[in-house]
Amino acid sequence: MIKPGNLTYQQLKEKFRIKSPWDMIIIFVLNILITIPIFIIAHQNLVVLDWANHFDRVLLFIVILAVIQLLLRALRRVTLISVILYFILLLFGTLSGKYGFQSVFEDYRSMVYTMSEDPYPQDIIISKLLPFPNKSKILDAIExxxxxxxxxxxxxxxxxxxxxxxxxxxxxxxxxxxxFKEINSRWNYVSDPKGRDYIAKATESLQYLSGDCDDHSVFMAACIKSIGGTTRLIHTKGHIYPELYIGTQKDLEQINYAIKKVLFPAESKNQTLNYHIDERGDVWLNLDYTAKYPGGPFMNEEILGALTLE
Known part of the structure; x- marks a missing residue:
């Protein structure tokens, strides 16, 4: 009889070896669990080729799956140890508030949803934008x-x-x-005095949640900026509306799923998420008073000016 302390390396490997066919089943399950986060990281960092039906991403997933399968089969004698280490890493990420089980699930769910339900981008050509009207008055009004x-x-x-x-x-x-939900569910549109462009301060609009498009934009921008959000105002022909800074197009995947499936499922049902992309590739989501959900349809898509509130 061999004492535990005298086990050789070969005997230790045999002790942890899983018999067939369970070894192949565990290897395949482990392959899926490892492939998903690796695929998400690759998807977020590699250039999107925009092939039909997202075939570039399907091919990427298959390649990663095949490579991981070969590696795990080569290491099948220590599969049990690999499984334990993998779950320990995800458990540590979950407990420490970093990348864990929930993060893997949310990222994969958002990515798959966006591949089937693409948002609708609108590009902005910054060089063609005009000076923003009443810029100083608007900045003063955003209290x-x-x-x-x-x-x-x-x-x-x-x-x-x-x-x-x-x-x-x-x-x-x-x-x-x-x-956005609180303001847009209560906003009452009231026109300016005839022949005059009246810009109400945010505190004025607060009293009755009423005013025209520039009053709504000022009030929305002030409220969101007061809690740390970043907005900008878009000027079109005869209209002004606010947009919310989202981040990159990769960040938009999670936002798309959250709006359509968690936060505004009824309002956005069978609808498209509308946004603009600036010259740096940043995404800005429509928050117009006419929209029932963030990213609702644009009232006017011809952009004349943009005022970003840093």
């Missing part, structure tokens, strides 16, 4: 440091989507959506 504006925004975040789980990396964007 994001006023306590009343911030209190309203905080109220909205407490009222909407407070119990939504996950999405820790886009928490501020989710709260900005809560502000």
């Amino acid at each position: 994001y440091q006023n306590p009343r504006i911030r209190n309203f925004a905080i109220m909205a975040t407490s009222k909407h989507f407070r119990d939504v789980k996950g999405y820790y990396d886009i928490h501020t964007i989710i709260q900005s959506f809560a502000v």
